[in-house]
Amino acid sequence: MKILLAADIENYSYVAAQEAARFAVNTWADVTLLGLEHADKGTHEISQRLAKALNTYIEFFTAPSSPFAGFDDRSLVKQGDKTWEMTASGQEGRKKLRVLVRRGDALENILAQTWEDEPDFIVVGGAVAGKPEWLGEINLPQKLASTAPCSVLVVKEKKDPETVVCCLDHDHVSQESLEIINQLVTQHRAQLKVVGIADGKGLAGKVEAKMNEVLRYYTERGIRSWVELVKSEDLSQFARNASASSLIGLWLGKQSLLKKIFSKRMLEQLIGEAGSSVLILK
Amino acid sequence: MGKSLIYLNEDLASSIALRFAAQIVKQTGMKLQTIHVEEPEKEEQAGTGWVRRTWEQGLIEAGRDSVQRLLKTEKVDCSFAGEAKVVVGDPETAIMEELLHGIYDLYIEGYLNTPHSQDFHDLLATRRLRHMSCPVLIVKNLVPSNRVLFLLSEAVDSTQLIQDFTQLFSQAPERPPIEVTLFDYRFMETETLRFLDNGNSASPIHDAEKLLMEKGWGEPEVLIVQGTPEQAAHYLKDYGLVVSSYPTRTSPRAELIALIPNPVLLFKQAVQPEKE
Known part of the structure; x- marks a missing residue:
């Protein structure tokens, strides 16, 4: 790396x-x-x-x-x-x-x-x-x-996050990004939450499958991992709330809806206002 | 030998539920029966006689394949009661009918938690869970099943809850190595969660403690806690399975059960009023 x-x-x-x-x-x-x-x-x-x-x-x-x-x-x-x-x-x-x-x-x-x-x-x-x-x-x-x-x-400021919250809305997750998260969770002795972003029709099948893969990857490494479902319209509020005490990770892939949800202005706002660190995964 | 029914779809919630269910049925000595319901789209429901039977058979085959794929992917290690049951129709009705005819000791399904507690209240209000004749295990996440926390309040008959829970394990080949916590939750708007002195030996929590020890479950950790449901839910993340009775819809305990990310095992009890 x-x-x-x-x-x-x-x-x-x-x-x-x-x-x-x-x-x-x-x-x-x-x-x-x-x-x-x-x-x-x-x-x-x-x-x-x-x-x-x-x-x-x-x-x-x-x-x-x-x-x-x-x-x-x-x-x-x-x-x-x-x-x-x-x-x-x-x-x-x-x-x-x-x-x-x-x-x-x-x-x-x-x-x-x-x-x-x-x-x-x-x-x-x-x-x-x-x-x-x-x-x-x-x-x-x-x-x-x-x-x-x-x-x-x-x-951000020197504060160990309680949880690393990673938001996912597509199925392209690189091995490097999994390892970055793995290391940050271990380094901060944090728990991991994998958040799936659901659109109006619910969570896409391929996103669910990828979340399951991600969950399995971390569970096999002894990392306690939680899953949660967040509707796309609630995501920016959810991220703002979570960023007070959690390290927020956003997988902004090429096919990512998150790119639309988190316009450049909103992403800048999230990073500016977050109380904890922010990880933008590409 | 006891039997559990698990409702499966080919999705993440079912994968998690299946993996957790495998741990629980092994610990309790039960067998696991899987059920999958193919719900046809309205415009699909056409035809009579041979046409309809052929169409239904196709749906059943597709459903059976999806359950097989899930079981193959998850490779769970537990004892099954038989082949997957695949039904075409409305899931509520199909599950209720299966529970009525199959004589089950436990019903299990997966659920992906959301930040909105109302989503969980809506799940508990579904017909299949409202009219459930056996205990229900709702698996929200995968946690170690060797830490069990009894969520108690003044509305919970704690000794009955212990009786019902230990009954589930009565056919276990041996007592599983489970750490038990009794958590008496009391709602209060506070800055942080408060842990109260549990010195009053006349309180119901001590009856539950004695009963657990009499039944050979060892000495439990006893916590009497005041705070908001959000604070308590955050604290409970470090525990495993949470056991309680069905809550009334608007109580702080109901809100806490909805907010916790842990799997919850709920037993039906005669309704006692809960503070709103």
Whole structure:
């Protein structure tokens, strides 16, 4: 599995880095840590504050018992006008951590790195309302969730969700998305709820069959899983209520009705208002 | 040997119900009888004599195939009473007739929970469940069947409930290793669920506790709890099967039974008034 962690210097990025590190250490995922800096820094070296923040985030990954262990003699080497890559010695672990910095428009830079790395999912922090946001870019996590070609985990404040609630309305569920959920449930010692979205005619047969498959997958792995049925017209209210204490996952596949139900504006609203993290699965 | 009737369709609710039912019938030493009802569309119901019989036979074959596919997929390990019964007609009538003629100790069906408790109240109000002659197990989710919680209130005859429940297990080859909890629920609008002192040994919950121990079910956990149905439902998620009596439609206990995601086993009792 490949993860792209996009981070700036704010507290939400600190929390997102912790979450990504727990995930990566447990799954032995390949990780790119992308530090982002504002365009007005010109062509000078990156700020001390970002360098310090990156060092803190790296520590989350590189504990002695971690597969990323050792990341010494760090040095940021300029690659182009607005990009840097960190070199380090002593990477004794089984996995390598890649650390990059890009300066400029944060959303564009995350998407550019996504096209280059082709990660399974992107981890970003989501600001609490009224707090500083992504280098002045308003609603960056929301825009990223709408536009990124892969799954996106928007990590909210540091709170373990009681339940991971995954909403499904089609039958295309990737193995990667099942594993992402499996890991998040285990990591937070949460329960899992698989929610089927019913239209006017009820739950489609192929969705039921897929829910059964998903249920079986998790039951066999000893994860306590619940199923629930929600009517499509009640979904946005249901998601808003559940997101207060649960991590909400939405499988937004190509054939997904959820895409219609969760218009871009509603998705942005859900991510903005959620008290817990939001996972957009693609 | 006792017999359970399970109503199956080729859907998720039935898959879950079948898997949970297999655990329960093994524990109780019962056999499982499956029934599937093919409900024809109104415009399909045409013809008489040979034409109608051929058409019905086709529906029965299709229904039998769907039950076979379900049984094959779920690969449940339990003892069956016989081949699947497949009937053409109205499910309410077909199930009621089968229960009337078949002499069953338990009726089982699956149900997918929704956030609207009214959907569950509507299920309990169906003819087949309203006129049920035996206990009903409604399986909403798959949980371990080795944790049982008796949901009690002042409207529940707790000793009768224990008698009826233990009677179900009377033919079990051995006492299943089940942890039992007695949960006396009292409605109150509170910030969080309150756990009350259960020191008063004269309360009915202690009679139920004594009866359980006399019947060799060990010492149960005893909880007397105040709160809203939503708070109690959230708490009960950590338990397995919830056992209670049929609730009256508008009581807080009815709301709690509707909201919990656990499977519920309901016994008919003489109606006692419940606080609204």
